[in-house]
Amino acid sequence: MKITKHRQKILDALQQWFSTHKQGPTLEELCQELGMQPRQKATVQKWLQTMRDIDVEWDDHSARSLRLLTSEPEKPSLQLSVTDTLRYLATGVVQWEKLELEKRSQVPEALRIGMSRMYLTSLLRGEQAPENLPQFFDWAETSITSWKPAQEIKYLSPDVSVIEDGVVSDFAREWQVSGNDVVAQVQESVLKDVLEYCRGNQLEDAYRAFRLLIISKPTLHYSEYRQQLRLPELKPLRELLSRLEIYVDMDKLAEGSVYHLCPRCTYLQRQRPDGTYTCRNPWCERLCATSNFQPLPPISKEKAADWKAVTPGVHLYGTLPGIWEIQLQEELTKLGLRVTLWPFVDEFDLLVEFPPKVRWAIDFKDWASVDEERLRKVQYRRDATETFVVFPDEREDYLRIKVVREQLEPELEGVRLRLFSEIITQAQAILGKKK
Numbered sequence: 001m002k003i004t005k006h007r008q009k010i011l012d013a014l015q016q017w018f019s020t021h022k023q024g025p026t027l028e029e030l031c032q033e034l035g036m037q038p039r040q041k042a043t044v045q046k047w048l049q050t051m052r053d054i055d056v057e058w059d060d061h062s063a064r065s066l067r068l069l070t071s072e073p074e075k076p077s078l079q080l081s082v083t084d085t086l087r088y089l090a091t092g093v094v095q096w097e098k099l100e101l102e103k104r105s106q107v108p109e110a111l112r113i114g115m116s117r118m119y120l121t122s123l124l125r126g127e128q129a130p131e132n133l134p135q136f137f138d139w140a141e142t143s144i145t146s147w148k149p150a151q152e153i154k155y156l157s158p159d160v161s162v163i164e165d166g167v168v169s170d171f172a173r174e175w176q177v178s179g180n181d182v183v184a185q186v187q188e189s190v191l192k193d194v195l196e197y198c199r200g201n202q203l204e205d206a207y208r209a210f211r212l213l214i215i216s217k218p219t220l221h222y223s224e225y226r227q228q229l230r231l232p233e234l235k236p237l238r239e240l241l242s243r244l245e246i247y248v249d250m251d252k253l254a255e256g257s258v259y260h261l262c263p264r265c266t267y268l269q270r271q272r273p274d275g276t277y278t279c280r281n282p283w284c285e286r287l288c289a290t291s292n293f294q295p296l297p298p299i300s301k302e303k304a305a306d307w308k309a310v311t312p313g314v315h316l317y318g319t320l321p322g323i324w325e326i327q328l329q330e331e332l333t334k335l336g337l338r339v340t341l342w343p344f345v346d347e348f349d350l351l352v353e354f355p356p357k358v359r360w361a362i363d364f365k366d367w368a369s370v371d372e373e374r375l376r377k378v379q380y381r382r383d384a385t386e387t388f389v390v391f392p393d394e395r396e397d398y399l400r401i402k403v404v405r406e407q408l409e410p411e412l413e414g415v416r417l418r419l420f421s422e423i424i425t426q427a428q429a430i431l432g433k434k435k
């Protein structure tokens with residue numbers, strides 16, 4: 001039989017399919033694999049007929065009986081990277097969360113690929129893996145390492161899961177693959193827009209004022225919002241901020257008769273299915289539970305109509321990481337050091353200056369797991385005495401920085417990994433010596 005384009009396409013699609021599935025595809029699924037519309041089913045069926053008994057065979061009365069007859073051509077590579085599989089799953093879950101409720105039966109492409117790879121990896125090793133969406137979501141709430149292949153990943157704590165308390169975990173957000181190689185840290189496009197605008201126009205002070213605003217006041221009364229935008233530092237960004245809708249009307253973000261704010265990050269809380277309120281970020285919620293934050297007074301629906309709030313994406317990628325940066329800045333400033341937040345329009349997070357000549361460049365990472373690839377992206381600063389990546393002590397149980405840095409630091413070309421408390425101690429030591 002002559003090799004037509006169609007024939008090769010179908011053979012390729014089927015080989016691909018059988019690399020991750022035990023049963024054959026339905027006609028609809030085959031259309032999808034071929035990048036065709038379901039209404040082109042008849043065409044695909046016609047092509048299949050011409051290949052019947054030569055390349056393919058099926059049983060007319062049973063679904064999913066389509067199979068390949070040709071002797072196995074080159075086997076697709078069975079070496080599936082577990083790291084890549086987890087990245088697909090993380091990306092898929094984040095995409096899935098963005099779907100409106102009624103569309104959640106559609107599985108995003110990345111999740112489909114991730115689940116197939118997960119299944120195949122386990123199949124090849126004679127192990128178990130989730131086989132369908134409900135099973136997958138059950139697994140997603142448990143430890144990632146309960147899927148055995150994941151135990152091979154370096155620096156992955158058994159305490160992280162893909163979904164936590166019903167929402168996408170920090171781990172999944174960190175591991176998702178952003179479309180183009182957007183500055184990996186800036187995952188919210190409006191934040192990237194502000195950053196680029198400020199870089200392009202050298203608006204270092206305006207950028208700093210903007211960051212401080214979204215970190216310290218992710219929710220605020222409209223009169224205060226107006227007042228902030230009138231500040232001279234923020235003036236150059238006024239138009240851009242309203243065009244990008246960094247802040248929206250708070251009552252657009254939640255329904256209900258009353259609005260609760262998280263006592264730690266002061267952002268609008270979400271209501272759990274059981275009626276209780278928690279921070280939208282499970283990690284922030286855990287920090288609330290272990291610290292002594294006083295609950296904030298709830299805001300009634302009528303009053304909430306006069307409030308503004310940053311969007312959930314800005315809260316997640318702007319407010320939450322920023323809380324740590326400001327906390328570190330405050331602690332170091334208390335020691336009498338000069339600290340600049342986001343110097344050179346955010347080339348890194350904190351510049352710490354010890355007179356006369358010592359300068360530290362610090363990047364703060366509130367990560368759920370140590371990601372070697374992303375650590376390598378932190379540039380060693382030749383204009384600083386030391387370049388540090390700093391992690392919160394509260395994450396040390398998962399990150400084990402004190403242990404893993406021995407293996408990691410030699411690969412990082414001078415960049416050192418420290419905990420928040422270690423930075424403070426090291427700064428005190430330098431200051432102590434001088435006295």
Ligand SMILES: [Zn+2]
Nearest residue numbers: 262265279284
């Ligand atoms: Zn919070």
